[in-house]
Amino acid sequence: MNAPTYNFAYLDEQTKRMIRRAILKAIAIPGYQVPFASREMPMPYGWGTGGVQVTAAILGPDDVLKVIDQGSDDTTNAISIRKFFGKTAGVATTTSTTDATVIQTRHRIPEASLHAGQVLVYQVPIPEPLRFLEPRETETRRMHALAEYGLMHVKLYEDIARFGHIATAYAYPVKVNARYVMDPSPTPKFDNPKLDNCAALQLFGAGREKRIYAIPPYTTVVSLDFEDHPFTRYRFNAPCALCGADNSYLDEIVTDDKGGRMFVCSDTDFCEQRQAAGHHGTESAAPHKEKAHV
């Protein structure tokens, strides 16, 4: 085999050291956004260069890597990142949530509960939960320093006044360890309770915005809410059409051009494991014609 021309896991050692130091500070100050000198990666920003850099800084030859994009192991983005680390770090890859030691994710938290020793790496587009309220970085930084989060509560309460409920469905803000308000990245708020008291270490990387933040294992994470309007999860009120799960986050799939649709688990590994274990949904009992031979 030819010797690779890139460093292990692509990044040079100086960059890894800088990112590693930022990760340690992020763990020590849960929910605080540590600035880091983000590097150009051989992929566009929208592909999660922050998450990729965090993964590259932690990954070792014994790791087993899973990459999901909106719950799926099979999107172009997920496959590309998996191949990238297979090639540059020679790590084993998997689609199994349970078997993975490092899981890089865009916009979902796996349904299967994570275990101690696992690391979940989030790709984050906009790390600053206060940005839409306050465009100036010096101001948001001051607000975090003083834990001045009144404006955020006002915004959420305005939602209630206008819509009768908090309209934020993704990137629903949380408070970490009773101190920092944090953006959980554009995960559906259905996933928010999984952030709390999680056995795995959660790391967040924002490439364009040059921020790394973290939630250590077993850390209290509370979704912002009000006594008279408590936080509620949301999912389509249907079982998964493929595996029958009634507790998983669902994607709505258009099945034909006549308005036909079905709901299936967004977490493909979760859904496939359930089907393999003998669980069925309405569509698996009456499969589409093109699947009739299966």
Place this chain on the structure above:
Amino acid sequence: MTTIAEMPAGFADKVLSAQSTFRSVMDAMARPGSVQRVAADVGTPAGMMRGAAAIALTLFDHDTPIWLDAAMSATPDVARWLKFHASAPVVGDSSIASFALIGDAANLPALERFAFGSSEYPDRSTTLILQVDSLTQGPTFELKGPGIDGSALLQAMIKPRDLFQRLSINEVLFPRGIDVVLVHDDHIVAIPRTTRLIASGV
């Protein structure tokens, strides 16, 4: 005068040793009180334990001012080794240090002499790397905080004996504060600024 030929080695494998050491430190920081092991082969200058040497080569470089206590600077060996293998500047002013290497923890200076970071940038603080007498035997320390499922028991021989009392300043300062990595031989234990002492015994 130490020549390069006499200089203790660095990592046997720079890239993979730094990676495995970092994961041990990351696991330690994510699970305060848990004892992690540094597995990498590393040379050590006189007075420096393997764990401390491995952490230095993993995290130190020209961007990280290093402060050495009297024990670490008793001979020029440690400073020379750090400069040669990590290009890390050794500074006399502890309040600007990214890391402080403490060889004689019994004489640990007052924590106020290190950087706590600012309210806006609490990450701009000094991380203390403290060599101790044991991380498996000695008095017990019951700890709680992020990273700990309920409580964690650490058995360790730590000087200064009032280290955890001193670190209680972190509770007042948070999010500013001091993170500590305890080292004995190839064992490491992290005490980030969020960790609190519940009880200690003999």
